[in-house]
Amino acid sequence: MNKKESLIICRCEEITEEEIHEAIRKGATNIDAVKRMTRAGMGLCGGKSCSKLVARIISEETGKSISEIIPFTSRPPVRPIPIKLLGHQGEENENC
Numbered sequence: 001m002n003k004k005e006s007l008i009i010c011r012c013e014e015i016t017e018e019e020i021h022e023a024i025r026k027g028a029t030n031i032d033a034v035k036r037m038t039r040a041g042m043g044l045c046g047g048k049s050c051s052k053l054v055a056r057i058i059s060e061e062t063g064k065s066i067s068e069i070i071p072f073t074s075r076p077p078v079r080p081i082p083i084k085l086l087g088h089q090g091e092e093n094e095n096c
Contacts, residue, residue: 010047011043028058031058034058035047035072046072047071
């Protein structure tokens with residue numbers, strides 16, 4: 001296994017650098033296309049920890065400058081979630 005195959009870019013979804021390169025080879029030319037093809041940026045952090053790395057890889061592969069690469073599109077929850085519930089992920093809450 002070489003370095004690109006094993007280097008994790010998106011920790012939330014465990015997406016490797018090689019998977020990002022493969023998505024670009026298959027036609028992904030922007031961050032949202034990479035996201036749809038690999039799930040990079042779809043984890044709990046919403047791309048906050050991996051978006052810059054994904055953008056850099058796209059830039060290197062396509063020759064686009066970083067400023068030309070549009071950031072991840074984030075989507076808020078369907079309905080508002082009280083902050084107190086976010087702190088109890090994985091725990092049962094009788095008030096839900």
